[in-house]
Amino acid sequence: MTEVQLDLTVNGRRHRLSVPAHYSLLDVLRDELELTGTKTNCLEAECGVCTVVLDGKSVASCAVLAAQCQGREVTTVEGLAEGAALHPLQEAFVEFGAVQCGYCIPGMIMTAKAFLDENPRPTREAVREAIAGTLCRCTGYQKIVDAIMAASQRLSQQGERA
Amino acid sequence: MKLEFLAPQTLQDAVTMAKARGDAARFIAGGTDLVIQARKSGTWPEAVINLQQIPDLGEIKGSGQNFSLGSLVTHRQIEREGRFAGALEALRESACVIGGHQVRNVATVGGNLCNASPAADMVPILLCLNAEVALAGSEGRRVVPLASFIEGPRKTKRAHDEVMTEIAFSAPAQKFASAFLKGGRRRAMEISIVAMAGVVSVSRDGKLTDVRLAMGAAGPKAIRLTEVEKFLEGKALSKDVLEETGRLAAAAASPIDDVRASASFRRHLAGVYARRVVELSWNRISEVGNDRSAA
Ligand SMILES: Cc1cc2nc3c(=O)[nH]c(=O)nc-3n(C[C@H](O)[C@H](O)[C@H](O)COP(=O)(O)OP(=O)(O)OC[C@H]3O[C@@H](n4cnc5c(N)ncnc54)[C@H](O)[C@@H]3O)c2cc1C
Numbered sequence: 001m002t003e004v005q006l007d008l009t010v011n012g013r014r015h016r017l018s019v020p021a022h023y024s025l026l027d028v029l030r031d032e033l034e035l036t037g038t039k040t041n042c043l044e045a046e047c048g049v050c051t052v053v054l055d056g057k058s059v060a061s062c063a064v065l066a067a068q069c070q071g072r073e074v075t076t077v078e079g080l081a082e083g084a085a086l087h088p089l090q091e092a093f094v095e096f097g098a099v100q101c102g103y104c105i106p107g108m109i110m111t112a113k114a115f116l117d118e119n120p121r122p123t124r125e126a127v128r129e130a131i132a133g134t135l136c137r138c139t140g141y142q143k144i145v146d147a148i149m150a151a152s153q154r155l156s157q158q159g160e161r162a
Numbered sequence: 163m164k165l166e167f168l169a170p171q172t173l174q175d176a177v178t179m180a181k182a183r184g185d186a187a188r189f190i191a192g193g194t195d196l197v198i199q200a201r202k203s204g205t206w207p208e209a210v211i212n213l214q215q216i217p218d219l220g221e222i223k224g225s226g227q228n229f230s231l232g233s234l235v236t237h238r239q240i241e242r243e244g245r246f247a248g249a250l251e252a253l254r255e256s257a258c259v260i261g262g263h264q265v266r267n268v269a270t271v272g273g274n275l276c277n278a279s280p281a282a283d284m285v286p287i288l289l290c291l292n293a294e295v296a297l298a299g300s301e302g303r304r305v306v307p308l309a310s311f312i313e314g315p316r317k318t319k320r321a322h323d324e325v326m327t328e329i330a331f332s333a334p335a336q337k338f339a340s341a342f343l344k345g346g347r348r349r350a351m352e353i354s355i356v357a358m359a360g361v362v363s364v365s366r367d368g369k370l371t372d373v374r375l376a377m378g379a380a381g382p383k384a385i386r387l388t389e390v391e392k393f394l395e396g397k398a399l400s401k402d403v404l405e406e407t408g409r410l411a412a413a414a415a416s417p418i419d420d421v422r423a424s425a426s427f428r429r430h431l432a433g434v435y436a437r438r439v440v441e442l443s444w445n446r447i448s449e450v451g452n453d454r455s456a457a
Contacts, residue, residue: 044202
């Protein structure tokens with residue numbers, strides 16, 4: 001009974017798995033589902049690099065037990081693009097040169113995704129606050145904030161057209 | 163490692179499971195303290211009992227003066243709670259500095275109180291509001307003042323089979339305002355080296371009354387600064403009064419030296435934050451819309 005039976009939807013696909021009870025959501029994503037876009041780093045929820053979206057909210061997947069995700073929906077960075085078309089956040093990160101070493105970027109983009117879903121037209125200050133829990137040691141954040149601001153404009157324009 | 167994961171659907175089942183397992187089992191809410199401590203120390207409990215599927219523990223209830231926070235209410239919920247905008251702003255200010263969005267989206271107020279870190283940021287303001295916590299266990303239900311619930315670093319009055327169900331408080335009856343400030347080495351993602359919460363009211367003749375101040379991270383547990391509160395009762399705010407406030411608050415601190423700050427710096431900050439919190443909440447009084455006497 002130390003394994004848990006999990007029914008988990010990741011990027012729209014339903015998975016039924018049996019995993020050890022101490023596995024984190026991060027362990028399941030990377031080791032069981034081989035979705036290695038989500039990165040492993042501090043394992044203390046301090047750095048935000050492992051951020052994914054769980055039922056619409058950003059969470060540090062290293063701190064959440066997989067067993068607590070029973071029946072829930074997860075979106076990882078792999079779930080953003082539609083076919084070959086990148087998500088507006090991904091496009092903006094490329095365009096603004098917001099990526100240097102790249103290691104924090106999946107977590108950064110998922111943090112921004114959950115934030116923009118709730119706050120479609122944020123101020124720069126609000127964006128900075130939103131990514132306070134997601135650390136980048138390369139860029140100094142300017143270009144990351146630029147990219148998130150640009151993406152928010154595009155997303156809300158798309159929203160108006162739709 | 164043979165961790166077992168138990169998923170009760172009712173409060174009663176959670177209590178029964180905890181009673182049957184004894185000390186080897188721990189409740190888990192958001193897991194932001196439990197999972198990370200277990201992984202870091204390499205020692206997991208034999209079982210964790212998930213509280214997240216128990217109905218009714220995740221709501222903020224109340225209006226006007228009387229409120230209750232379900233133990234599974236997240237810091238994110240508190241930070242965004244419209245009913246706490248204005249006079250009870252310090253609740254939102256305390257919640258919104260706990261980790262980043264990723265932590266606040268899952269970490270709960272019940273977990274913050276039960277974990278009983280001396281630096282737990284929700285404790286000072288809840289002490290100011292004379293909060294009481296409700297516990298449900300195999301011996302029944304009881305209500306304990308938060309001030310006596312937390313006994314020391316990571317030590318509480320909770321028996322191992324007791325689930326904290328809610329945290330209840332009443333706001334002051336007269337017009338009041340509140341404030342919370344915390345000091346760390348940087349502005350985000352920082353464990354408090356001193357945390358200060360205050361609730362103040364002002365009498366008709368413009369004097370401070372019913373002042374409540376509580377300080378966290380500057381001793382083994384967060385405490386009300388009763389000496390400072392007594393001193394401020396009936397005073398008008400002035401430079402001298404603020405100075406004495408700082409002196410008394412620093413004297414009440416019993417801080418430790420650790421990697422985050424020296425004891426003497428913590429003591430200094432205790433004085434500074436006590437002054438600022440009193441001044442800030444006094445200034446806010448004119449802005450808050452809770453003047454029942456004027457209605
Ligand atoms: C990166 C990071 C930053 C953080 N920053 C801060 C900060 O700035 N300020 C701060 O105060 N804290 C901070 N924390 C600590 C933590 O997030 C909070 O203490 C949080 O509120 C704990 O809630 P939880 O639901 O995650 O608790 P859990 O980890 O689930 O539980 C904590 C403890 O309480 C017990 N417990 C939980 N709920 C109940 C209940 N209802 N009844 C009985 N027992 C219960 C558990 O058995 C466990 O022992 C931080 C944590 C991380 C990882």
